[in-house]
Amino acid sequence: MGECPQQTPLFTFGVIADVQYADIDDGYNYSRTRRRYYRSSLQLLRNAQESWSESAVKPAFILQLGDIIDGFNKSRDASERALDTVLREFGSGSGSGSGSGSSPPEVHHVWGNHEFYNFSRSALLGSKLNSAVHPDGSPTGARAGGDIYAYRFSPFPGFTFVVLDAYDVSLLGREESSEQYSNAMNLIRQYNSNEDLNCPPECEGLQQRFTMFNGGFSKEQLDWLHSVLSSADEKREKVTIVSHLPVHPLSTDPICLAWNFDELLAIIRSHSSVVCFMAGHDHDGGYHWDKDTGVHHLTLAGVIETPPDDNAFGTVSVYEDRMELKGNGRIMDQVFGFP
Template sequence: MEERTPLFSFGVIADIQYADIDNGTNFSKTRTRFYRSGLLLLRNALRSWSRSRSRPSFILQLGDIIDGFNRGLGSSDRALDAVLAEFSSEPLQVHHVWGNHEFYNFSRSQLMESRLNSSPRAGRCGADIYAYSFSPAPGFTFVLLDGYDVSLLGVDQTSEQYSRALKWIRKHNHNQDLNQPPAPCGVQQRFAMFNGGFSEQQLLWLDALLSRADEQRERVTVVCHLPVHPAAADPVCLPWNYEELLSTLRAHSSAVCFIAGHEHDGGYHWDPESAVHHLTLEGVIETPPDSDAFATVSVYEDRMVLKGNGRVADRELLFPR
């Protein structure tokens, strides 16, 4: 059978969390975190994409590019330089998503002026919200969302933005340490400082964008550091107002896929209410140096075919008819 040529393809990688320190563990001491080898695994991915018969049109870097430990070591800029040097070693366009570890290392204003701001001049949500859209091929749109639009991270503690976020999270989390989830299980866990929320402005912008895509019969893939479906990740990783984002996706026929990181074990769920595929990519940070954690996605008229490497499984994501 003749193999079809995709309309375009793209690469995906998540949670590199590079730091020049020895291996450690996650917060529950159940998983090893491989801080240094993130560069090796990124190099493996870039080499694979560059040598592919169908070179990806772009790469989605799903956030947490360097680890928060760098901030305490005074090595944030050095670590970021090291990772971006790897990305620059291959002629591939990269779209950077921001996660909690970006904000552990840099303020929002610093990130807006940094090389991690990959937003184009057109298609932005607003001046202070890191959300934008782009179209890699006719009939297809990708939307990068700002999962920390409302957050305690990366903003001045005297600011109105910080006060609004603190008031929101304090309604649900009464712990002294707001990085400690307020519940041992279930979606209530999400009200922790390492997550964030979507402002009304961003939700209205996404809704309007999807409405236009509905009219034009486009296929839209939404990308964010935070997963938004409880069945696609551990609920502790969800945004504070994930239900509003899910409702927006379910209201539009153009939305076909939601891609996220944050949950290092990865996950997948097909939402029957919207026919949207929710894909959470496994994190590089908890991948042993003798394995891999990246994927290449080939896009066709009727589906996306994900070819995983290492911990990432192959998947076929059919579009609704």
């Protein structure tokens, strides 16, 4: 059979990470080595929305990979205001200027460290950043138990997306009096003896991930993921997992890895259904193809460290045998073949 010159994708979706908007002047990262463009991140989000709304094939949904507003909003009592500002941009995307009057695509929000700098876990569960429920209150898909923010959804037959909660085990978003907080503290203290736990351990290598701005996945969440993937294996579905924190050491700087990345990788490797893992957090971005499993690990470059005259977003077209990422600005074009 001859190849059609222009295949139509089964569906497309948009991806963007680390917007970190705040209505403040430009600043620098924690180690003061990288410029951060807090105000203009909103315009870069607007650029992404305009591109998605004007594309011939409208995205079925948007993946927002976490850190939607910056932690600086908290001390300025501007968390709610900043979040409303950014969510308004997400809501004004598709249909505007297209003449179709269609509603904007659904946004699936991942939670990162900056979400927890601004809000408690219970506040996030009751907010518009909880995309495990539709605006009408109905569930988006099967979700993990308790207050774990992890759920699955299927935008198209044969394809499943799983949103993970990378701060389920963390010092962030947990009450200091809680058992979860003391368990996380015991874990981080095995590796990090600094007074300021946002400073990585002195050692080189993978142990640098044990900082306060990272977290991990509880056994309950890992068991839930295992069951979701077992079901997907049986149905021969293709699964894309998304998380704020990367889980493959070759897809990111070690300082950005999830605490128990190795346990999550072991689960992925024990299933045949996973085709891609997408994350944010590392503002430089990264990519690694795990040839043992055929899984593509994409870490998306962050909007917050993207200059105002550049861009950082992508559109993914999904076909039977591959996904094609069309990047903009700092995001490179890539093809992810399915194993």
